[in-house]
Amino acid sequence: MNKTGYYGQWGGAFNPEVLYETFRELRAAFAAAQADPAFWQEYVALMSNYSCRPTPLTRADNLADHFGGARIFIKREDLNHTGAHKANNVMGQGLLVKRMGKKRVIAETGAGQHGVATATMAARFGLKCTIYMGEDDVARQRPNVFWMEKLGATVVPVTSGSRTLKDAMNEAYRDWVASMDDTHYLIGTVCGPHPFPAMVAWFQSIIGIEARKQILEQFGKLPARVFACVGGGSNAMGIFQGFLANPEVELIGVEAGGHGLASGQHAARLAGTDASPGVAQGYKTMFLQDDDGQMRDTHSVAAGLDYVGVSPILADLWEKKRVRFSAATDAEVMGALELTMKMEGIIPALESTHAFVQAFKEAPTMGKDEALIINMSGRGDKDIFTIAHAFNDPSWKAFITKKGREYAAE
Numbered sequence: 205m206n207k208t209g210y211y212g213q214w215g216g217a218f219n220p221e222v223l224y225e226t227f228r229e230l231r232a233a234f235a236a237a238q239a240d241p242a243f244w245q246e247y248v249a250l251m252s253n254y255s256c257r258p259t260p261l262t263r264a265d266n267l268a269d270h271f272g273g274a275r276i277f278i279k280r281e282d283l284n285h286t287g288a289h290k291a292n293n294v295m296g297q298g299l300l301v302k303r304m305g306k307k308r309v310i311a312e313t314g315a316g317q318h319g320v321a322t323a324t325m326a327a328r329f330g331l332k333c334t335i336y337m338g339e340d341d342v343a344r345q346r347p348n349v350f351w352m353e354k355l356g357a358t359v360v361p362v363t364s365g366s367r368t369l370k371d372a373m374n375e376a377y378r379d380w381v382a383s384m385d386d387t388h389y390l391i392g393t394v395c396g397p398h399p400f401p402a403m404v405a406w407f408q409s410i411i412g413i414e415a416r417k418q419i420l421e422q423f424g425k426l427p428a429r430v431f432a433c434v435g436g437g438s439n440a441m442g443i444f445q446g447f448l449a450n451p452e453v454e455l456i457g458v459e460a461g462g463h464g465l466a467s468g469q470h471a472a473r474l475a476g477t478d479a480s481p482g483v484a485q486g487y488k489t490m491f492l493q494d495d496d497g498q499m500r501d502t503h504s505v506a507a508g509l510d511y512v513g514v515s516p517i518l519a520d521l522w523e524k525k526r527v528r529f530s531a532a533t534d535a536e537v538m539g540a541l542e543l544t545m546k547m548e549g550i551i552p553a554l555e556s557t558h559a560f561v562q563a564f565k566e567a568p569t570m571g572k573d574e575a576l577i578i579n580m581s582g583r584g585d586k587d588i589f590t591i592a593h594a595f596n597d598p599s600w601k602a603f604i605t606k607k608g609r610e611y612a613a614e
C-alpha cells in the first residue's frame with residue numbers, strides 16, 4: 205500500500221469534500237494505534253477475555269480420511285463472540301473509537317450479522333449506536349433486528365431505492381456527514397475508502413497470526429494451501445496475512461457462484477468474467493456492474509457473500525496472481541455443509557461453507573504429507589431457515605414459505 209491507500213491500481217479514497225477532516229483524523233488515529241505496541245496488546249487481551257481468542261485450529265481427520273489426500277485443519281472463527289470473525293473488526297474499531305474520544309457509532313448491515321456485532325461492541329463500550337438497514341432486509345432478518353434493538357441500538361429501516369444494502373450504505377454516509385464530530389462509521393469489511401481496507405485487514409490479521417503458529421505446532425510445517433470465502437474479503441485477508449510472505453503456501457479465495465457463473469446470478473467478482481474495474485462506494489475495485497456503471501443484482505444463498513464489490517487488497521493480489529479465485533454454487537454449498545455436519549459435528553455458516561467446497565475438491569489431489577487450512581468464518585446457526593428450506597424439511601414449512609414482509613407484520 206502507498207500513502208494514499210492504493211494497492212496496485214486498486215483502492216484509494218474517493219470521498220465527499222466535507223469528510224476530509226474526518227478521514228484525516230481517522231488516518232492519524234489508525235497510524236498512531238499501529239505504532240503503539242500497547243494498543244495491539246490491549247486488543248489481543250480484549251479478544252481473549254471477551255471473544256474466546258485464540259480460536260482453535262481443529263484437525264478434521266474424518267473429512268481428510270474420507271477424501272484421502274491432504275490433512276484438513278479448520279480455523280474456528282465460529283467460536284468468536286457473536287459467532288463469526290466480524291467480532292475481530294468491530295472490537296478493534298471500538299477500541300480506536302474510544303481512543304479518538306467519539307461517543308457514537310453507525311453502521312450499515314445487509315444480513316444483520318455486522319449490525320449485531322456492532323451493537324454488541326457499542327453496548328460493551330457504552331457507545332450510542334445506529335444501524336441502517338434496507339427495509340426489505342429488516343423484514344427478512346427479523347431475529348437479528350430483534351437482538352440489535354435489545355442490545356440498545358436504534359435500527360433505521362431505509363425505504364429508498366431497492367431497500368437493501370447499498371441504500372443503507374447511502375443513508376449511513378448521509379448520517380456521517382451530519383454527525384462526524386462525535387460519530388464513527390464502522391465499516392464491516394476490507395472495502396470502502398482508505399484507511400478502512402488497511403484498518404480492517406490489520407484487526408483481522410489476528411486470525412492468520414494464530415493459524416500460522418497453530419499449524420506449525422500441530423503439523424510441524426506450513427500448510428500447502430489455505431482456503432477462505434470472500435464476500436468483502438475480511439476473513440480471507442485475515443487468514444491470508446499469516447502466509448502471504450511464504451510463496452509456497454497457495455492462497456485460495458472462494459466467491460459465491462450462486463446458480464452458476466453462466467447464469468449471471470452469482471457474486472463472483474474475481475473468479476468469473478462478469479466484473480469490471482470501477483469506482484463506487486469511495487474506492488476502486490472490480491465491481492459487478494452494467495455498461496453504464498450501475499451495480500448489478502447479485503445472488504448467493506449466503507447473504508454475507510452477496511456483494512457487488514470486493515476488497516481492493518484482494519483485487520491487487522488477484523492481479524499479481526498471489527491469490528487464486530474460484531466460486532462455489534449454492535448447490536455445492538449444501539452438499540459440503542451436510543458432509544461437514546455429519547462427519548465432524550461442525551455446522552459452518554453458509555458463507556464459510558464456500559471455502560469447504562473448494563477445499564474438498566482439491567484435497568484428494570494433494571499429498572498425504574500436506575496440510576490444508578479452511579478458514580471457518582462463522583457458525584451456521586443463523587442459517588437455520590435457509591438450510592431447512594434447502595433440505596426441504598417439512599417441519600419448517602410454516603416459517604420458510606412466508607416472505608420477509610409477513611414476518612414484519614406479526
Ligand SMILES: *Cc1c(COP(=O)(O)O)cnc(C)c1O
Nearest residue numbers: 435436437438439508555581582
Ligand atoms: C460477513 C460474513 C462473511 C463475509 O465477509 P468477509 O468480509 O468476506 O469475510 C463471511 N462469513 C461470515 C460467517 C460472515 O458473517
